[in-house]
Amino acid sequence: MDETDLRHLRRAVELAGEALDAGDEPFGSVLVAADGTVLFEGHNEVSGGDGTRHPELAIAQWAASRMPVEERAAATVYTSGEHCPMCAAAHAWAGLGRIVYASSSEQLTAWRESWGLPPGPVRPLPVTEVAPDVPVEGPVPELVLAEGPEAFEELLEAEGVDILAADRPPVV
Numbered sequence: 001m002d003e004t005d006l007r008h009l010r011r012a013v014e015l016a017g018e019a020l021d022a023g024d025e026p027f028g029s030v031l032v033a034a035d036g037t038v039l040f041e042g043h044n045e046v047s048g049g050d051g052t053r054h055p056e057l058a059i060a061q062w063a064a065s066r067m068p069v070e071e072r073a074a075a076t077v078y079t080s081g082e083h084c085p086m087c088a089a090a091h092a093w094a095g096l097g098r099i100v101y102a103s104s105s106e107q108l109t110a111w112r113e114s115w116g117l118p119p120g121p122v123r124p125l126p127v128t129e130v131a132p133d134v135p136v137e138g139p140v141p142e143l144v145l146a147e148g149p150e151a152f153e154e155l156l157e158a159e160g161v162d163i164l165a166a167d168r169p170p171v172v
């Protein structure tokens, strides 16, 4: 992980913030080509009722329909939160390359528990279990707080959920 990686990862976290500002869940992702060109940016858009509208799935579909196979394999996806199993599978089927994430699914699961939320509908398997051949780097502690608990607590409070922030587990 170098300074370029961190720059793209910060952008993914920034996109997560934009999602939050739009009343959506704070997840953002960026697709970057091998030469450093930013090809696609997106964030969660599930507030309309379609729970599949994750940026990592959009990136996989975008890449599969527009990029030659070898360019997909050389591209990197930077994402504020580790890919869920749906997106990890799409990433692998699309033949995309490295994944770099700020906070892990394990951390998100622990935060959800600390807030008293029920588990999501999909088991929070790590990318390495869903797509074992994909190189993965994360979590990145210095970016976890910005993406993780604080952003979610803001959203939950806006939705009127009574969160138990005092019980928040350690972030790293």
Ligand SMILES: [Zn+2]
Pocket: 054, 056, 057, 083, 084, 085, 086, 087, 088
């Ligand atoms: Zn997903």
